Amino acid sequence: MSRTKAFVGFVSIALMTLPLGWRIVRHTAADMLVGAPIEALSWDAGDPRALTALVRGELAAAVRSDNPAAAAARLLSVDPLSFEGLSLYGVALIRGGGNGARIDEIFKAAAAHSALDRIAHVQLFFRAATSGNSNDAFRELDILARGSLDVMPSLARAVKVMIANDPNVEAALARLLASRPPWRQALLTYLCYVSGHSDVLARLYEQLRQSAAPPTDAEMSPYLAQLVHAGHIEDAYLAWLGHLPEQRLSKVGAFYNGGFEHPMSDLPFDxxxxxxxxxxxxxxxxxxxxxxxxxxxxxxxxxxxxxxxxxxxxxxxxxxxxxxxxxxxxxxxxxxxxxxxxxxxxxxxxxxxxxxxxxxxxxxxxxxxxxxxxxxxxxxxxxxxxxxxxxxxxxxxxxxxxxxxxxxxxxxx
Structure with missing residues (x-):
C-alpha cells in the first residue's frame, strides 16, 4: 500500500472521532510531510520538526518562506527547548542583516543549553576568531573537535588565518596543543595540508618538540611527508633528526635502522x-x-x-x-x-x-x-x-x- 493511500485511509478513520480525530489527522499529516515543511505546516502550524526543516531549508535556500527569522521565532514559541532552535534563530537574524552583541548572546545561550549544538559553537568560534579573541576561539575549537572531527578542515583553515593575522596566536596554539587534546593529531594533519611548507609549521613543531608532550610519529608523519613532497629534503631530514630519541642520534650514520634494531616508525628516513x-x-x-x-x-x-x-x-x-x-x-x-x-x-x-x-x-x-x-x-x-x-x-x-x-x-x- 502506498504512503498516500495509507494516509487517506487513516484520515477516514480519524474523522469518525472528531474533534480528537482531527488533531490526530493534523499531526499525522505533518509527520508524513516533514520533508516538505511548508505543506506540513499547512496541516499543523506548530509542528516543531516541520518548523525546524523550514528554517534550515530557508537558510540553505532550499525552500522559500516569507521570513526565516519569523519561522525560527515561531519554532521557539512552540518548542523553546528545540535542539538548535535558538541557534537557527540567530543565523536567521544574521541572514536578515542583524549582528552585534545581541547575536552573540543568542549563540552563547544556545551553546550553554547544549554542548552538542554545533551551529552555536561554530558561530562562536568564527565570531571569536574574526574579532581576534583567540582564547574564546580555541575554547570553542576544543568543544567542536571533541564532538566531531568532521569540522577539522574548516577549523584548520581558520586557525591558519588567525596565525597570519596575529603572531601571538601561534604561541597560544602551541600551548594548547602541548596539553595533548584528543584532536591534536587531526588538527596538525590538516594544518600541514592547508599551510604547505611554512615557517609557522616549523616553529609550531619545534615548540611542541621542546614541550612535555612532543609530537608522536603519527603527528610527525604529515609534516615530514609535506616537506618531502615539496622537495625540501634537507629540512625534512633535520626535522626527523630532531624527532629521534637522543640515544639514537649517535648511531644514525648514512643509513638509519639498517639492521632493523629499532621499531619501525613508518616515517621518511626509516x-x-x-x-x-x-x-x-x-x-x-x-x-x-x-x-x-x-x-x-x-x-x-x-x-x-x-x-x-x-x-x-x-x-x-x-x-x-x-x-x-x-x-x-x-x-x-x-x-x-x-x-x-x-x-x-x-x-x-x-x-x-x-x-x-x-x-x-x-x-x-x-x-x-x-x-x-x-x-x-x-x-x-x-x-x-x-x-x-x-x-x-x-x-x-x-x-x-x-x-x-x-x-x-x-x-x-
Whole structure:
C-alpha cells in the first residue's frame, strides 16, 4: 500500500472521532510531510520538526518562506527547548542583516543549553576568531573537535588565518596543543595540508618538540611527508633528526635502522612498508637476528613496496647486506635499487635473484652527483616489464643492510 493511500485511509478513520480525530489527522499529516515543511505546516502550524526543516531549508535556500527569522521565532514559541532552535534563530537574524552583541548572546545561550549544538559553537568560534579573541576561539575549537572531527578542515583553515593575522596566536596554539587534546593529531594533519611548507609549521613543531608532550610519529608523519613532497629534503631530514630519541642520534650514520634494531616508525628516513595485495612484509627474529621477511603468494604484484628515504650528500657510497631466498619464483627476480628522489633512473642496483639460496652477500656502489639529487630512495623491487613478469611466489629474507661512504669528502646533509 502506498504512503498516500495509507494516509487517506487513516484520515477516514480519524474523522469518525472528531474533534480528537482531527488533531490526530493534523499531526499525522505533518509527520508524513516533514520533508516538505511548508505543506506540513499547512496541516499543523506548530509542528516543531516541520518548523525546524523550514528554517534550515530557508537558510540553505532550499525552500522559500516569507521570513526565516519569523519561522525560527515561531519554532521557539512552540518548542523553546528545540535542539538548535535558538541557534537557527540567530543565523536567521544574521541572514536578515542583524549582528552585534545581541547575536552573540543568542549563540552563547544556545551553546550553554547544549554542548552538542554545533551551529552555536561554530558561530562562536568564527565570531571569536574574526574579532581576534583567540582564547574564546580555541575554547570553542576544543568543544567542536571533541564532538566531531568532521569540522577539522574548516577549523584548520581558520586557525591558519588567525596565525597570519596575529603572531601571538601561534604561541597560544602551541600551548594548547602541548596539553595533548584528543584532536591534536587531526588538527596538525590538516594544518600541514592547508599551510604547505611554512615557517609557522616549523616553529609550531619545534615548540611542541621542546614541550612535555612532543609530537608522536603519527603527528610527525604529515609534516615530514609535506616537506618531502615539496622537495625540501634537507629540512625534512633535520626535522626527523630532531624527532629521534637522543640515544639514537649517535648511531644514525648514512643509513638509519639498517639492521632493523629499532621499531619501525613508518616515517621518511626509516623503513616504510606500503601495503599491497599478494605480498606481506614484516620484521621478524630468525636465528637470533632481526630480519626483513617478504612473502609472496602467487599473485601478480608490481612489487616496489619496501622503501627507505636517504639524505646523502654528494659522494661515492656502497650499499651492502645479506639475502636468503626460499622458493622464490619469478621471471626476473628481486633486487634493491637506489634512485634519486626526483628521478626514475637508478644510481645502482643489486643482482636479480630467484630460487632458493643460502645467505648471500649483496653489494652495489653508487655515486651521488653534486647537483640534482637532494634525496635518494632505497627500494626493494621486482622490475617487471610486463604483467607476466610480476607473478611471484616464495619468500625473501634480508639482514645487516647498510650504506658506507667510500670517499672521505662525502658527508651526510
Amino acid at each position: 623503513w616504510r612498508f606500503i601495503p599491497v595485495a599478494g605480498a606481506s612484509m614484516e620484521i621478524a627474529s630468525r636465528e637470533r637476528e632481526r630480519v626483513l621477511v617478504v612473502r609472496f603468494y602467487g599473485a601478480r604484484v608490481a612489487f616496489r613496496h619496501v622503501v627507505h628515504l636517504l639524505a646523502l650528500a654528494p659522494g661515492t657510497y656502497e650499499f651492502s647486506g645479506s639475502v636468503k631466498l626460499l622458493n622464490l619464483e619469478n621471471e626476473r627476480g628481486l633486487r634493491w635499487k637506489i634512485v634519486c628522489s626526483d628521478s626514475s633512473e637508478p644510481l645502482a642496483t643489486t643482482e636479480l635473484l630467484t630460487g632458493t639460496t643460502p645467505w648471500l652477500s649483496l653489494r652495489a656502489r653508487f655515486t651521488i652527483a653534486a647537483e640534482g639529487c637532494a634525496g635518494q630512495w632505497l627500494v626493494l623491487e621486482i622490475p617487471a616489464r610486463a604483467a607476466v613478469e610480476a607473478e611471484v611466489s616464495g619468500e625473501a629474507r634480508y639482514k645487516d643492510l647498510g650504506i658506507v661512504r667510500l670517499d672521505t669528502s662525502a658527508e651526510l646533509r
